Amino acid sequence: AQTVTQSQPEMSVQEAETVTLSCTYDTSENNYYLFWYKQPPSRQMILVIRQEAYKQQNATENRFSVNFQKAAKSFSLKISDSQLGDTAMYFCAFMPAFQGGSEKLVFGKGTKLTVNP
Amino acid sequence: EAQVTQNPRYLITVTGKKLTVTCSQNMNHEYMSWYRQDPGLGLRQIYYSMNVEVTDKGDVPEGYKVSRKEKRNFPLILESPSPNQTSLYFCASSSPGTGKVEQFFGPGTRLTVL
Numbered sequence: 001a002q003t004v005t006q007s008q009p010e011m012s013v014q015e016a017e018t019v020t021l022s023c024t025y026d027t028s029e030n031n032y033y034l035f036w037y038k039q040p041p042s043r044q045m046i047l048v049i050r051q052e053a054y055k056q057q058n059a060t061e062n063r064f065s066v067n068f069q070k071a072a073k074s075f076s077l078k079i080s081d082s083q084l085g086d087t088a089m090y091f092c093a094f095m096p097a098f099q100g101g102s103e104k105l106v107f108g109k110g111t112k113l114t115v116n117p
Numbered sequence: 118e119a120q121v122t123q124n125p126r127y128l129i130t131v132t133g134k135k136l137t138v139t140c141s142q143n144m145n146h147e148y149m150s151w152y153r154q155d156p157g158l159g160l161r162q163i164y165y166s167m168n169v170e171v172t173d174k175g176d177v178p179e180g181y182k183v184s185r186k187e188k189r190n191f192p193l194i195l196e197s198p199s200p201n202q203t204s205l206y207f208c209a210s211s212s213p214g215t216g217k218v219e220q221f222f223g224p225g226t227r228l229t230v231l
Contacts, residue, residue, distance in 0.1 A: 033218050045222035091159060103148045103211055104175060105220060107159035
């Protein structure tokens with residue numbers, strides 16, 4: 001069974017600084033997808049960034065980028081120029097490319113990020 | 118606007134009183150899922166559906182039922198709710214056949230069972 005581990009339950013960062021959230025996963029699959037979701041106080045689940053395992057290039061979305069290390073099974077999220085609106089719970093998630101139709105996302109327990117003014 | 122809607126958004130009920138949480142999507146997605154979110158556990162899949170009349174259990178199906186009679190709707194049924202089903206519930210939909218690997222989540226339903 002796949003597992004996702006987020007080792008930092010809580011983190012804080014000063015506005016405009018950079019912060020990195022850690023995520024490791026365990027799988028025997030070779031083809032899969034990794035995601036970071038943001039959950040602000042509104043509770044809405046918002047996709048921040050997605051990485052395909054077969055792509056060596058790290059995904060980026062504006063101020064958000066990932067460091068994907070396939071051999072190490074590591075998938076960290078870097079937030080640059082942190083903004084107050086980045087304050088949220090962040091979930092790392094894994095999904096095998098082929099899983100018989102369940103489309104199941106396996107989530108980590110989350111990291112609560114607070115951006116301080 | 119493409120979206121997944123859930124109703125109700127908040128619900129307080131008592132043990133044993135049957136309830137249904139509705140989920141509807143307007144994106145013509147084949148796949149729909151229900152997740153529950155509990156503190157310190159992240160989100161876990163309860164049930165999923167690959168298409169109309171095709172449903173199967175996820176990781177935590179005990180105490181729940183689902184149905185998929187129409188492509189857009191995927192209600193979650195708790196026939197005899199218990200306090201351990203107090204949780205935040207999310208419905209999600211996706212259409213992997215389009216090549217887009219992304220699940221769209223509803224706004225969540227906060228359920229409290231007394």
